[in-house]
Structures are given as structure tokens and as C-alpha cells.
Amino acid sequence: MSARGSLSDCRTPEEKAAAKRKLERKMDPADAGNLDGIQKRRTTSAESRAAGCAWGQQYYQGISSSKFPPFTCDGRFEVMSGLGGPRSGSIRFCGPKDYWGLTKDPMLGLDAIFMLPFKHVEQVIVLPNSSISVTKDEAYQIIIVPTGAVGASAVKREYPQIISFSWPDKMADKDLHGHEAANPEQDTYLSVLVKAMNDHLKPFNNAVIDVTSDTGRKSVIQQIAVLSPPTDSRVKAKTRGQLYLMDQGIFFNSQSHRVYLSFDSVEKAMAILAHDTKEQGKVAGMNLIFSATEPFYNAEEDEETNSQTLIKFVQVDHSLLDDIKSYMKQHRVEFMLCEQSFYDYENDKPAIGFMPMR
Incomplete structure (x- = not known):
């Protein structure tokens, strides 16, 4: 056939x-x-x-x-x-x-x-x-x-x-x-x-x-986002694309780079609400960070332990925070909410490190 x-x-x-x-x-x-x-x-x-x-x-x-x-x-x-x-x-x-x-x-x-x-x-x-x-x-x-x-x-x-x-x-x-x-x-x-x-x-x-x-459209959270180059990766420049949060996993799609994170490959996730000092500290956007394994599958006993890479998507619409929190809870992804101040959020110039929100 x-x-x-x-x-x-x-x-x-x-x-x-x-x-x-x-x-x-x-x-x-x-x-x-x-x-x-x-x-x-x-x-x-x-x-x-x-x-x-x-x-x-x-x-x-x-x-x-x-x-x-x-x-x-x-x-x-x-x-x-x-x-x-x-x-x-x-x-x-x-x-x-x-x-x-x-x-x-x-x-x-x-x-x-x-x-x-x-x-x-x-x-x-x-x-x-x-x-x-x-x-x-x-x-x-x-x-x-x-x-x-x-x-x-x-x-x-x-x-x-x-x-x-x-x-x-x-x-x-x-x-x-x-x-x-x-x-x-x-x-x-x-x-x-x-x-x-x-x-x-x-x-x-x-x-x-x-x-x-x-x-399919009703079951997906879709949002424009920018993939920030992870450390020691083949991604050398920020890449704008579409981020899809699906029932099966997380998918990022752009002209030159694509990333698919199954839930088995995600150790934990973090959302950082970004406050821009140029805008009197208003929330300017949100960063989503996933700690992903490579290889994602379970290693055999004689293989090395899975390594982890932080995959960061920036300039995400912060109005989606509640939907994203529900999404992470539904799929049992360990999730942390933090905040951070930026001198210039659009150009990724932080004023201080991120801190957990209570």
C-alpha cells in the first residue's frame, strides 16, 4: 500500500x-x-x-x-x-x-x-x-x-x-x-x-x-515568540516564529529553526514576567524557559546521564499567563513563576536577575 x-x-x-x-x-x-x-x-x-x-x-x-x-x-x-x-x-x-x-x-x-x-x-x-x-x-x-x-x-x-x-x-x-x-x-x-x-x-x-x-485550533495555544540562542547550540541568532502549546507537546516553528519538546523531554518550565524600567516598571512581556533533556529518551545503564539545555522563548504575550499556567498543570509540567526588571526588555538588557513570585 x-x-x-x-x-x-x-x-x-x-x-x-x-x-x-x-x-x-x-x-x-x-x-x-x-x-x-x-x-x-x-x-x-x-x-x-x-x-x-x-x-x-x-x-x-x-x-x-x-x-x-x-x-x-x-x-x-x-x-x-x-x-x-x-x-x-x-x-x-x-x-x-x-x-x-x-x-x-x-x-x-x-x-x-x-x-x-x-x-x-x-x-x-x-x-x-x-x-x-x-x-x-x-x-x-x-x-x-x-x-x-x-x-x-x-x-x-x-x-x-x-x-x-x-x-x-x-x-x-x-x-x-x-x-x-x-x-x-x-x-x-x-x-x-x-x-x-x-x-x-x-x-x-x-x-x-x-x-x-x-x-485543532481550539486545543492549541498559539503565540508569536522569539527563540533565544541556547548555550552551546547551533542556533546563533534570535529567531522569530510561532510557538504552539499542544496537547502532545510544545512546538516552535520558524523559517530556519524548529523545536519540538515532548512532555517527557521537559524537566521543568518557568515563566518570567518582564518589567521594563523605560515604561515605569510596567509588564512588557513574558519569557518562557524550558529545561529540556538531550537525548530526551531514557538512557541505557551504560550510557551517559541525560544533559539539560535551557530553551528560552522571549517576547511572549503576558496576557496568556493564566492559560499557560493551566496548560502546565494539565500536563503535569513542574512550573515556576518569576519576575525580572529590564533596562530595555526588547533588546534583552536586564537590570537585575529574576526572582520567584510569591
């Missing part, structure tokens, strides 16, 4: 150039630097290429990986069944040849084929694609979180990374191939994808998180 979707770009060169200019105008300068760094690491660093290829090789016969965030090229996405029963399926991405620039032989440059077994998938999330002015062909953003990228791993390790790609908002047509013929009057590209994913996630007691649905 397989479900297969082809997503091609039918825009003219002029339309593509206009879309690129629009993206560059909207992109946060820090994000632009992060994205540039990702591309340079992929194409100029032998160590980075080797790490990427090693990640691809640990999954089935995948030669190496092509679809790292921010999904820098067109490609094909497939959901496939394995020969070992309902828990043996996998996800495959097919992109351009010689993506890593390791060979000039056109017959050998098939290194943009990457396979990820569902047993290594922690979550699949559907989001509205709000990163650029999108067409219906790019209406949704599909997020796939590999188990190895949960917790602090996403900011401390270059690979594996959380996978992201766009998906169209249109009725199922001849370009979408599946195990069963889709009903063109009812089925959409998204409904076919969600069904195919859920069929393979169900044996692992998992399901797609669809934030675009009415139910």
Missing part, C-alpha cells in the same frame, strides 16, 4: 523571481543569516555533508537526505508500506540528484532519496503555511518530527533535523496517487495525506496533529 503525491511548481521564471523577492522582504534578518548558514554548511563543509549522509544511511536503503528544513527545493513525497506488517511503513522523499555535491556522475548522484521509518517518527503536524504569501499549491506546511530530533536535540545537533515541506490546498486529482482511488468530489490532497499518515501512525498509538482543523 502506498500513497504518493507529486508537487510541481508551474510558475513562470518571472513569478518565481517575484515570489523570491517577496520572501526576502518578509524574512527576518536573523533568519536570513540562519538560512544562509544552513546552505553554506551543506555545500562547503565536508563534515556537515558527512553528517547529513550518515543520517540518511541509518534509515533503510536511503543513500542520504535532501529534505532538511527549510525544504530548499521541489521534490516528491511518498508514504510507503513495508514487508514486515503494519509497523514497517516508511516515508520517502525524492529530490534532485547530487544534492550534496559529492559526485559529478549523473548516474550516481541519486543522493536526494531519503527514507524515514514510521517507527522513528515522533509527530506529524499540519500547519497553515504563513511564512510567505503563498498560493493554493503551498497552503499547508507539513512538519515531521524524527524521534532523534525531540527535546534539546533539535538545537544541539545538526542532524537529524525536523522536516518541513509545503502541501497544496486542492481537490484530489490525477497527480495524487494512492492505494485506493480518491473521490475527487470529497477528497483533498490534505485529507488523502492525513489518512495515509494515520494508517501508519495508528499501530504506534499516534495520529496526525492538524492545527488547521476547527478542533
Whole structure:
């Protein structure tokens, strides 16, 4: 059984150039630097290429990986069944040849084929694609979180990374191939994808998180936030994005960096109400800090103890404090409320250290 979707770009060169200019105008300068760094690491660093290829090789016969965030090229996405029963399926991405620039032989440059077994998938999330002015062909953003990228791993390790790609908002047509013929009057590209994913996630007691649905929107606390670079991480600049507090965990999404914190990966959390002295001590915002483990899963007896990393989201709307407190209590996350004074909160210039609130 397989479900297969082809997503091609039918825009003219002029339309593509206009879309690129629009993206560059909207992109946060820090994000632009992060994205540039990702591309340079992929194409100029032998160590980075080797790490990427090693990640691809640990999954089935995948030669190496092509679809790292921010999904820098067109490609094909497939959901496939394995020969070992309902828990043996996998996800495959097919992109351009010689993506890593390791060979000039056109017959050998098939290194943009990457396979990820569902047993290594922690979550699949559907989001509205709000990163650029999108067409219906790019209406949704599909997020796939590999188990190895949960917790602090996403900011401390270059690979594996959380996978992201766009998906169209249109009725199922001849370009979408599946195990069963889709009903063109009812089925959409998204409904076919969600069904195919859920069929393979169900044996692992998992399901797609669809934030675009009415139910999904009501169960999520969503807020613009800024990811502050954690110590000793690959995040080198502040990154603005969307923070989602979901029933399954915490997810941060931006152009260049994505972080998924399962509740098992969070040791404790803290909210800091920020008072800005420039505004006569008024509350200017809130910082959310999570103590996350890496690796998030329980180490074996002969492995090192899990390390912890403080992952901080700043400039969060402080009016959400009560909702966030209820959220932490509901999901049994140890939570502390503190306050701190800043000379300049927006530029992160503290006047004193934070103190617990009574």
C-alpha cells in the first residue's frame, strides 16, 4: 500500500523571481543569516555533508537526505508500506540528484532519496503555511518530527533535523496517487495525506496533529515568540516564529529553526514576567524557559546521564499567563513563576536577575 503525491511548481521564471523577492522582504534578518548558514554548511563543509549522509544511511536503503528544513527545493513525497506488517511503513522523499555535491556522475548522484521509518517518527503536524504569501499549491506546511530530533536535540545537533515541506490546498486529482482511488468530489490532497499518515501512525498509538482543523485550533495555544540562542547550540541568532502549546507537546516553528519538546523531554518550565524600567516598571512581556533533556529518551545503564539545555522563548504575550499556567498543570509540567526588571526588555538588557513570585 502506498500513497504518493507529486508537487510541481508551474510558475513562470518571472513569478518565481517575484515570489523570491517577496520572501526576502518578509524574512527576518536573523533568519536570513540562519538560512544562509544552513546552505553554506551543506555545500562547503565536508563534515556537515558527512553528517547529513550518515543520517540518511541509518534509515533503510536511503543513500542520504535532501529534505532538511527549510525544504530548499521541489521534490516528491511518498508514504510507503513495508514487508514486515503494519509497523514497517516508511516515508520517502525524492529530490534532485547530487544534492550534496559529492559526485559529478549523473548516474550516481541519486543522493536526494531519503527514507524515514514510521517507527522513528515522533509527530506529524499540519500547519497553515504563513511564512510567505503563498498560493493554493503551498497552503499547508507539513512538519515531521524524527524521534532523534525531540527535546534539546533539535538545537544541539545538526542532524537529524525536523522536516518541513509545503502541501497544496486542492481537490484530489490525477497527480495524487494512492492505494485506493480518491473521490475527487470529497477528497483533498490534505485529507488523502492525513489518512495515509494515520494508517501508519495508528499501530504506534499516534495520529496526525492538524492545527488547521476547527478542533485543532481550539486545543492549541498559539503565540508569536522569539527563540533565544541556547548555550552551546547551533542556533546563533534570535529567531522569530510561532510557538504552539499542544496537547502532545510544545512546538516552535520558524523559517530556519524548529523545536519540538515532548512532555517527557521537559524537566521543568518557568515563566518570567518582564518589567521594563523605560515604561515605569510596567509588564512588557513574558519569557518562557524550558529545561529540556538531550537525548530526551531514557538512557541505557551504560550510557551517559541525560544533559539539560535551557530553551528560552522571549517576547511572549503576558496576557496568556493564566492559560499557560493551566496548560502546565494539565500536563503535569513542574512550573515556576518569576519576575525580572529590564533596562530595555526588547533588546534583552536586564537590570537585575529574576526572582520567584510569591
